Amino acid sequence: MAEIPTANFPNVETTVLGADEIILNMGPQHPATHGVLRVKLKLDGEKVVGSECIIGYLHRGVEKIAEHRSYQQFAPYVDRMDYVAAVSNGLGYCEAVEKLMGVEAPPRARVIRTILTELQRIASHLLWLGTHALDIGALTPLFYCLREREEILKIFEKYCGARLTTHAFRIGGLQYEAYDELEKDVERFCKDFEQKVNEYEQLLTENRIWVGRTKGIGVISAQDAIDMGATGPIIRASGVKWDIRKAFPYAAYDQYQWEVPTGKNGDTFDRYLVRMEEMRQSRRICLQAIENIPTGPIMARIGKVLKPPPGEVYHSIEAPKGELGYYIVSDGTTQPYRVRIRPPSFINLEAFDKMVRGHLVADVVAIIGTLDIVLGEVDR
Amino acid sequence: MDALVNFFRPHLLPLVYAVVIVALLPLLAGYIVLLERKIMADMQVRLGPMRVGPHGLLQPIADAVKLLIKEDIIPEGADVLIFWLAPLLSVTAAMLAMAALPFGPAFQIADLNIGLLFILGISSMGIFGIVLGGWASNSHYSLLGALRSAAQLVSYETAAGMAVVSGLLLAGTLSTRRIVELQAQQGVWYAFLAPVGFFVYLVASIAETNRAPFDLPEAESELVAGYMTEYSGFRWALYFLAEYTNMVVVGAIAATLFLGGWLRPFSGTRALDFLDYAPSLLMFLLGGYCFYRVPKQPVRVQGGVLAAVGLLCLALAGVLGAVLIPPLADTKAAVHGGFWFLLKVFLYIYVFMWLRFTFPRYRFDQLMRLGWHFLIPVAIVNVMGIGVALVLHWQWHWGLAPALVVTTVATLLVAAFLARVGERRQKPLVGET
């Protein structure tokens, strides 16, 4: 039947008894591809013998847009990349520009940034957990996760008026002072959240079907993960204890006590456990941070017109999905000469083919889910 | 003419039943869907349908109207005739299986002497509708869904058949009515005599009706909608109708064979006869609740609808209560039998829903492994075990209960052994490629 150039599918094996191979397009309009990812699968029966990711359906040319906007003007655009973790994107961009200009946000701003970013990490992981569980067929966790995520979004809304694409931070610090009950809200959320995470784990962690569906699925070894440039929970689940918050501390992370959870097997189950533990650790950071928010200004002294001196800088943060890096080149004008965004989802997705080979169609969705990609970020 | 009338006269009652079933079944299926959505919403901390009618009570009707007048698309390259016929086949097979089910001591279209065999045979015809529909659609997703469905259904059909045999051993007849009557005589439901058989049947029936966690033929996160992908409008509704009818059928089989059919719980115990008031009381409370909610409805029309529902409940309560009065006691068995039977079927379906909202989905190979490596051997061993127990009972005059306990324990040991072996033999997926 279908003639497909085998160049797309290197190392294709011959199939059992010469059954026809089916070329199945999963996506861009598919319930489980988290947006507009298109995966072209080559199937023998239900077994995947080859895969190819086709992306770009959501490409908006963010990097090109950046070259035509001033530094401040571009800041809201980054919220639209990983739109479920807008706060983290904004933090990365603001800090990168700050680094480029050689200024530093005041301590108060840094602590508030830390709190909001960690809340965002929890929110992002919650959405991941809900959709991942839904992909695997568990309907209910999604609603529980969205319930808790709603609390976080309410905090964002109270802080800056927006829920999703928040544009919470400004270059040099914060636009808005923390509202009066921020600490109380965060504390209440954190207090409740402990038990909520346990609740999710109760639903899933020891569920035989869940374990059967995730253990040994999409295994990627530490070596391969490094080779494929995977970052974030994916590389940690493979056993590499690496977190930019520890390796190159930014914001206020160096002030708090917390652990970097790691896995052993690098399979879907370990990635699940790592992310669950990360939520707990984020909660821990939030609790420590609200203990003592320094007083003082929230904005560094920078001019209204930003003209960073010529040069270049690479700055990255630990976004919920992995290393989110900004490489900004300035030519001394008010507009960045080049903004390169290193999207964690894009590079993590590259490991997909390696993970999926030999698995069944059902595992494809489990693996897409466990990669935790956001197509807004993959395609930019 | 007279001859014709004479010919049909003895079949008048069954004919009425047939018309009632055909007319009410779509409605029933619609309300099971509503019930499912409400239960799902309740488990997921939300409200579910609330707009169409009070508490969404008219939602199924709105859905039906919408589906009926929806645009009907037959995709390019589809085999039109088969595409047309497949859902009909599914629905007809599912409905036909109802013919031999006793919904109460009186309400049964035909009491066949091969009742159960007939039901099993007819209901597995539904698979043709699914496979043909998936194949005729000319879509990869449909094809995969159809193939999965075929493989899954045939695998679990065997286990379900074996589980049914374990019940049959105890009953010694295939007539559905006799089976219930025997349970009444023996004073015990077969679920307690053959618990392993009941369990196997429960699992296999979930798989046979394509319900989560075995809903792989239509797993929306993998195959979009499986064999139904290309179906829209009323044809799609027919598949849905077939699925829900099948749920009722397997629930009814389970109720008949294992849960005492139309019998009240503890029907043999005089001391618990006050349970006869329970149906009436239940409906009365339901009606009362409806009236309690009437003033809280935001729109007057909705209040009216809710009041009507309340009245319906009260009327049912009246009927269920009236038959307890001595002059009408003859009809008590028929009316209450229907109530208890439907209640058991609904509880059985409720378990399906409960599992669906709690568990993730199996992967296809895991599903097949569970079927072939676990359920089928356990079912075979269970049949043997019950055979041995009965012989012990008849030939060596053991008590039935101790004999069954011994063999059930033995069966469970075998099951544990099989589970162990299966786990050890489970090879990692990747690596062998």
Next chain:
Amino acid sequence: MPSPYIPIFIFAVLAAAFPAVTLILFKLIRPDMRAVGAKLKPYECGVPPEGGARGRYSVRFYIVAILFVIFDVETIFLFPWAVQYSVLGLYGLVTMFVFLGILVIGYVWLYNKGALEWV
């Protein structure tokens, strides 16, 4: 005693007629729209499918089908045995043990062959 199959036959006709009649009836009632263009394309997530959907597929499906025939026919053989079991008694038990024993031997062989493995 009239045959119980007459009502079943009538019911079958009704059950088949109901969806068919509804289908045809509402075809007449609903607004007549002819789907055109991309609406008629088989669903493949928004991209044109590659290759027809009716090729040969994996042999495992046939294996399952064959196994089903064996095991299900076996089950059907058990039905009359189960119904008559109280009459057959010990004799029935022994014969059926022989019968199921052969089945189990075949099953174990299949199990070890890996024929029951899906992947």
Next chain:
Amino acid sequence: MANDPEEKQPPAPPPGEKPVAPAPPAAGAPPAAAPPKPAAPAPPKEAPPKPEPLDNELVKHYNSRFGEAICEAWLDRKQAILVVDAARLREIAEYSCDEEKFDLLTDLTVVDWPKREKRFDIILNLYSFPKNERLRLKVWAGENEPVPSVSGIWGTANWLEREAYDMFGIAFTGHPNLKRILLPDEWQGHPLRKDYDILTQDTAWVRENLGIESGQ
């Protein structure tokens, strides 16, 4: 948000005022005295931070091993930058990965300086797990000048190079599957180049695909 008024309309791409880069070396030319950017005559109010030339152990290793091929090394905002010869990029990358343990290719990207003789900077951001250190390798490449692919060394580079090819039209030699990744295969031009005119493209696309005149 504070916005300077002069920013109203996106001006033409700024390369106009870019200094003509001190003609970077053609294969193995002596290291230029000044790195390309910081010598900007642009109107900087503060003194532009002079890039500090970098001369640590690491650079010594590289220098001793590759000599001429290491064109320049400097620090910018405390970040180490190493400019290397395109022809020997593969070799140097291999060395970085295996010997110097820069085992993670964080990012691979390109910056376009159209006024320069060799208009593209290909930038490889490396990270070393054992050293917890970052290093930026930079390669200068002219238009149509092939650059060796590093996808055999870091698996990540596969998609990143495809993206670079997609956006800048850099032909990486030895890449297993060099085709567009984000844009459709039939796309014309390479959008992130500074001279890429979006309006022409847009007008043409609208005319062709929608059959109307674009209102842009």
